[in-house]
Amino acid sequence: MSAQRPVMARFLAPARAALDIDIGGWHGEHVQGTPGADAWCRVLVQRDDAHSYRARFLAFGPPGVIAAADWLCEQVEQRGLEAALALTAADVEKALALAADERHIGLLVIDALTATGAHLGR
Amino acid sequence: MVQAPAPIYLDHAATTPLCAAARDALQACLAAPLGNPSSPHGPGQAAAEWIDAAARRLAGVIGAQPEEIVWTSGATEATNLALRGVAEFAARGHKGAARPAHIISCETEHSATRDTLKALAERGTRITWLGVDEQGRIDLAELDAALDEASDLVSLMHVNNETGLIHDIPAVAEICQRRGVPLHVDACQSLTRLPIDVAATPIALMSMSAHKIGGPPGVGALYVRRRPRVGLAPQIIGGGQQKGRRAGTLATHQIAAFGVAAETAAAERETQQARYRGLSERLWQGLSAIDGVTANHAAGEDRAAPFVNVSVAGVHGEALRAGLAYGAPNIALSGGSACSAARGASSYVLRAMGRTPAAAAASLRLTLGPEIDEAIIDTTIARIAAEITRLRRIAGQA
Numbered sequence: 001m002s003a004q005r006p007v008m009a010r011f012l013a014p015a016r017a018a019l020d021i022d023i024g025g026w027h028g029e030h031v032q033g034t035p036g037a038d039a040w041c042r043v044l045v046q047r048d049d050a051h052s053y054r055a056r057f058l059a060f061g062p063p064g065v066i067a068a069a070d071w072l073c074e075q076v077e078q079r080g081l082e083a084a085l086a087l088t089a090a091d092v093e094k095a096l097a098l099a100a101d102e103r104h105i106g107l108l109v110i111d112a113l114t115a116t117g118a119h120l121g122r
Numbered sequence: 123m124v125q126a127p128a129p130i131y132l133d134h135a136a137t138t139p140l141c142a143a144a145r146d147a148l149q150a151c152l153a154a155p156l157g158n159p160s161s162p163h164g165p166g167q168a169a170a171e172w173i174d175a176a177a178r179r180l181a182g183v184i185g186a187q188p189e190e191i192v193w194t195s196g197a198t199e200a201t202n203l204a205l206r207g208v209a210e211f212a213a214r215g216h217k218g219a220a221r222p223a224h225i226i227s228c229e230t231e232h233s234a235t236r237d238t239l240k241a242l243a244e245r246g247t248r249i250t251w252l253g254v255d256e257q258g259r260i261d262l263a264e265l266d267a268a269l270d271e272a273s274d275l276v277s278l279m280h281v282n283n284e285t286g287l288i289h290d291i292p293a294v295a296e297i298c299q300r301r302g303v304p305l306h307v308d309a310c311q312s313l314t315r316l317p318i319d320v321a322a323t324p325i326a327l328m329s330m331s332a333h334k335i336g337g338p339p340g341v342g343a344l345y346v347r348r349r350p351r352v353g354l355a356p357q358i359i360g361g362g363q364q365k366g367r368r369a370g371t372l373a374t375h376q377i378a379a380f381g382v383a384a385e386t387a388a389a390e391r392e393t394q395q396a397r398y399r400g401l402s403e404r405l406w407q408g409l410s411a412i413d414g415v416t417a418n419h420a421a422g423e424d425r426a427a428p429f430v431n432v433s434v435a436g437v438h439g440e441a442l443r444a445g446l447a448y449g450a451p452n453i454a455l456s457g458g459s460a461c462s463a464a465r466g467a468s469s470y471v472l473r474a475m476g477r478t479p480a481a482a483a484a485s486l487r488l489t490l491g492p493e494i495d496e497a498i499i500d501t502t503i504a505r506i507a508a509e510i511t512r513l514r515r516i517a518g519q520a
Contacts, residue, residue: 008444008448011441011444011445011448012445012448012449014516017515017516018518019515019516023518038438039438042518058516058517058518059516059517060437060438060516060517061438061441062438062440062441062444063440063441063444063445066441066516
């Protein structure tokens with residue numbers, strides 16, 4: 001583990017952690033956990049207008065989970081929800097330079113966003 | 123430019139900074155025209171004098187004779203020599219007919235002992251593992267009951283490397299002596315921290331490490347009692363150095379520095395340990411005020427003074443340790459031992475003490491050293507509290 005890794009920079013200062021917000025008013029949200037309950041991720045998405053979204057997360061897990069959730073929320077805001085939903089676990093892995101033993105993290109956050117997207121607008 | 127706050131080093135059970143006296147000895151040896159200490163000429167004998175002096179220094183710290191010190195590459199090798207050496211010697215049939223050896227040890231031993239014994243078990247050595255209570259203590263009656271006529275060795279650490287729990291070695295040694303079974307002690311965490319006197323305590327073998335006491339890494343020693351002598355088959359051969367007990371050219375500079383470090387730390391023992399007792403109590407009092415923090419270290423005088431070990435509820439252990447290691451100020455500590463951290467596994471020591479896997483995974487081991495003072499302790503408490511709060515907020519728990 002190195003402080004220079006993309007994971008560590010985001011882990012130490014996640015810009016999109018859902019701190020001090022009322023999550024009850026958000027349009028879509030879903031909690032995704034790992035089978036061993038060692039980590040979980042909750043992604044929240046709010047549609048501001050037809051093309052603009054805000055995304056936040058809550059997470060429990062190793063640094064990679066928090067960093068990956070933060071990166072994915074950033075993608076929702078920068079690319080839009082539809083484009084973010086097209087991302088794969090491999091995209092997360094590549095963007096954050098995840099190690100081989102962190103590959104499950106990409107799946108965790110992608111699954112959380114996919115489920116949130118399905119809930120959005122219901 | 124804003125200067126980053128100074129890092130805080132609280133991992134002295136893993137390794138200690140080189141002390142000034144040891145550094146001086148190291149540099150003096152490297153600068154001197156020393157030869158091979160096994161050589162009979164002047165430069166060789168000059169090196170041998172440094173090594174003899176180191177043996178006198180280290181032996182003096184533990185109440186041994188200089189010729190009872192066998193230099194090794196570290197405590198792991200010393201422990202391997204003790205355990206494999208006894209098992210191999212017994213298997214040759216020196217205590218009657220050739221037969222598998224029997225060694226008694228404890229579930230919470232360092233992996234140097236555990237893994238070596240597991241490897242020996244795969245080759246036929248009979249191993250009896252003693253359990254521990256929630257504080258990490260063995261039951262002396264259980265130890266007594268585990269010994270039999272064919273027992274070859276009891277191996278036990280003096281101070282647990284994760285929790286600081288002090289095993290009652292004098293009581294264990296008394297049982298072993300009464301039952302006629304040699305005792306090997308892993309003294310890595312107790313050397314110069316607790317009084318050790320092998321002249322008064324019937325210890326047969328004892329592993330020691332330099333880099334836990336202000337000496338350099340890469341050198342350790344095994345104390346081997348002369349009388350009664352335990353049968354020990356050498357594990358490194360080819361040269362006959364150290365009377366055939368451990369072959370290989372001796373690292374004069376490292377050994378010299380080890381001897382000086384041991385003597386220096388022993389001279390400061392009472393003062394430093396009393397200081398660590400006060401500081402670790404201050405640290406524990408501060409951490410215990412944080413919601414969800416519980417102690418894994420033993421209470422009171424059963425704990426070696428520099429150790430504090432806690433579990434933290436509601437945070438992920440890896441995240442907590444990473445946040446402390448890479449946030450500001452950096453705090454260097456560990457979860458479990460540095461050796462188990464290298465494997466990424468939660469602490470088997472804490473799980474053997476009955477802690478849940480989650481509690482064992484979310485543990486912090488903090489161990490004090492000479493440079494730690496009250497201000498550093500208070501900064502550490504505040505920093506840990508802030509990191510716990512940060513992670514709980516990210517998880518929506520605060």
